[in-house]
Amino acid sequence: MKSRSRSTWLTDAYSSILLIFFLWLWHSQYSPLTLGIWRSTFVLGGLALIFDAFDIVLPSGEGLTLTSALLVAEGTTLGMNSVFVTVTLIGVFNILRTPRHWKIHIFNAVQFGLSSYVGFEAFTAIGGKLSKPFNFSHPYTLVFIASYFVANILLVSMYRMLRERVSFSQSIQGFVELEVLLSYFMMMGFGVVTIVLLQHTGLAGVLFLSLVLGSLASVFRHYFSIYSHFKTLSIKDEVTNTYNxxxxxxxxxxxxxxxxxxxxxxxxxxxxxxxxxxxxxxxxxxxxxxxxxxxxxxxxxxxxxxxxxxxxxxxxxxxxxxxxxxxxxxxxxxxxxxxxxxxxxxxxxxxxxxxxxxxxxxxxxxxxxxxxxxxxxxxxxxxxxxxxxxxxxxSDLLSLVPELAEIEGVNVEEMQELVANLRDVDHYTYRHSERVLQYAIALASQVGIPEEDWVYFKCAALLHDIGKCQIPRYILTKPGRVNDEEWEQIKVHPVTGEEMVAQVLDNEIIHQMIRHHHERYDGRGYPDGIDGTDIPYYARLLTVVDSFDAMTSSRPYQAKRSVQEAIKELRDCAGTQFDPDLAEKFAEIVLDLKVHSLHVGA
CATH class of the missing domain: 3.30.70.270 (Reverse transcriptase/Diguanylate cyclase domain)
Known part of the structure; x- marks a missing residue:
């Protein structure tokens, strides 16, 4: 509320300063108008009122008024006193038409007048005179038009900057878009045509042009209403009327x-x-x-x-x-x-x-x-x-971002992309990886690992199955046993995962854990068939918790085992599939309910 009040106060102050300057200019520039100029002024002013009230609506929703074209013609043929009278009539008429918006009507009338004054000063500064007919070989009128629109853009941009509390560059940016520039170019063309008609055919030619343009504007408004209707249908939901x-x-x-x-x-x-x-x-x-x-x-x-x-x-x-x-x-x-x-x-x-x-x-x-x-x-x-x-x-990875960001050569965004790809390809594997991370942390905390290894250890636990992104989804979700060909594809995922992670993070701990988490203690695992303590210690640890979660989760190809059944399997396979010391330590952790509470199933 305070911000809005301050914006209103600033725009009011800005408009008041411009109004005072406008009235001072009119007073200092005033000279009596002849009857002929008064007649022309009221005709052109009347047309300006009509065009200001019934503008052409652009597809962007902005209004395109032909008022500026008439003011340019008026300024170069009748002079500034005529323009001051016309913009005053526009302001008074609009205030009477919609009194609630009297402040914006005053600003618009004043900026019309001041823009015309800047154009007129530039026009006379290079030798332009009211009596000179328009000629493309002389730039007088074109300088008036260009100066008018530059002043118009600056005055309106300043108003918008104060009202919307944006920077001046942001405010003026809307006026340098192609559609707006084309509309200004069109207005320059209409201004030139109006000047030529006024100088060669008098008011009759201008009235005829205005009739044609008014008819075109009416047709365009009709088509714009149709366009707006279909645009609304394309972006709004029919049931709720919210955006779709x-x-x-x-x-x-x-x-x-x-x-x-x-x-x-x-x-x-x-x-x-x-x-x-x-x-x-x-x-x-x-x-x-x-x-x-x-x-x-x-x-x-x-x-x-x-x-x-x-x-x-x-x-x-x-x-x-x-x-x-x-x-x-x-x-x-x-x-x-x-x-x-x-x-x-x-x-x-x-x-x-x-x-x-x-x-x-x-x-x-x-x-x-x-x-x-x-x-x-x-x-x-x-x-x-x-x-x-x-x-x-x-996300567990999000919690690791601060630590990862401190490691030289790590692309955190690419790491996030890897995890996101895993989630998109197979939601079960993604959830499984998050649970394995929690189990791995619990077991590593029990056996103790160096402080400097923790971030790599946690990354590897989370990304250990990332290679499954390259396995066809129908194999990952296949009910029943896979055939030999499909099994060979599955057995490649540790190597694939190591290669994928190596592209974004070069660390031996991570590479070893991902590559060897399916090795068996008896040497019958994959991909390298190494055994015993030749298997890296962290990979042996990961094998235990990875297998525990796989056993206690529901999958299309296997029934979910109870925690007690999974513990029995760990102990039965200790020394063959699992490191016996690590298997027993994890079984004790589970029995003490230090890990079981973390498991939510799948």
Missing amino acids: HREFQTQMSGLVEQGQPFSLLLLDVDFFKTYNDTLGHPQGDRLLKTLSDKMVTFIGDKGTVFRYGGEEFAVILPNAILSGAVKLAQELCDSIADTAFIGTECMPGKHITVSTGVSSFPYMTKNRNHVIAYADEALYKAKNLGRNRVELYK
């Missing part, structure tokens, strides 16, 4: 390209199928419309609400810090849960609720698709943890 998925992708891509930070909320209506099945799809649509209206009102100018698809909504919050986005999301969820919607009696808990996932750019990732995937994953977690809650995306 296509516009969501467009706006988010724009923010990413500009590098502008933002937070993303993905919201899903809990038990919406139950609501639809009980009350019918028409009432379900009405609920979505009511919810979207509430979201739009609640979010206000902090962001934009989109219907992402089905019963899912998205909210983009530009420049929102992560903690603020989470707080806003929780307040929105609470507000929805506390609202009495039609049909709540048929819903679990007798409330309409939403689950929400939160991610951010560029803090979490600089990849547009990953921003969405992270928010979707957090939403999935909110659903699994009981619904009607907000979850922030959390």
Whole structure:
């Protein structure tokens, strides 16, 4: 509120200074007008009023008025006194037409007058005279037109800078776009034509031109209304009247390209199928419309609400810090849960609720698709943890970023890309890798490893199965046993993973752990068939926890084992598949419930 009041005060002060200067110029320049000039002034002024009230609307939504063309013609043929009278008439007429906007009408009239004065001064400075007919070989009129538009751009840019609290360069940037420059060029052309007609045919020619242009403007406004209608249909959702998925992708891509930070909320209506099945799809649509209206009102100018698809909504919050986005999301969820919607009696808990996932750019990732995937994953977690809650995306790799960033030669963004690829290719393997990391940390803490090795150890535990990104998905998710050819493809993934990680991080600990985590203590493992203590110690440790999680997780090709069954398998295979000392230590940790609480299954 204070910021808005200060902006209003600044723009009012700026407009007042310009008005005072305008009145002083008129007073200092005033000379009586002849009857003929008065007649021409009122005719041109009347046309200017009409064109100012009924401008041509460009596809961008900006108005293109022919008023400037008439003022240029008036300034070069009748003089500045005539222009001052015309812009005053424009200001008074617009104030009477829409009194509520009297401040902006005064500014527009004054900037018209001052822009014309700058053009006229440039015109006379190079020898231009009112009595001289237009001639392309003499630049007088063109200098007037160019000076007019430069002054116009500067005056309006300054006003916008003060009103919107942006830098002057940002304010003026909107006037150097191709569409705007073309519109100014068109106005210069109309100005020249008006001058020639006024000098050679008098007011009759100008009136005829104005009639033609007015007709064209009317037709164009009609076609623009059709264009606007179809544009709205292309970016708005028909049921909720919020922006649709296509516009969501467009706006988010724009923010990413500009590098502008933002937070993303993905919201899903809990038990919406139950609501639809009980009350019918028409009432379900009405609920979505009511919810979207509430979201739009609640979010206000902090962001934009989109219907992402089905019963899912998205909210983009530009420049929102992560903690603020989470707080806003929780307040929105609470507000929805506390609202009495039609049909709540048929819903679990007798409330309409939403689950929400939160991610951010560029803090979490600089990849547009990953921003969405992270928010979707957090939403999935909110659903699994009981619904009607907000979850922030959390990644084990994100917690390692500060440590990784300090390692010379490490490309953190490429590391994040590797993890994201793993998640996209096989969600089970991604979740499995996160759990293996937690188990590995628990076992390494028990046996003790050097402080300087921890970051590499954790990276390797998280990325140990990254090579599976190169295995066809149908093999990874195949129910039942794989054939010999498919098994050979699977056996290559440790080597593939080592090569992938080597491209972004050169560290022997990581390379060894990834390459050898499927070696067996008896030498019957892969890819190199080494045995016993020839297998790197950290790789032996990783083999134990990796196998434990695989045994206690559900997969299409194997049933989930209990924790007790998995511990028995570890002990039975100690000395053959596993390092016996590490297998026993991990079994003791699990039995002491130090690790079992971390496992959430799959």
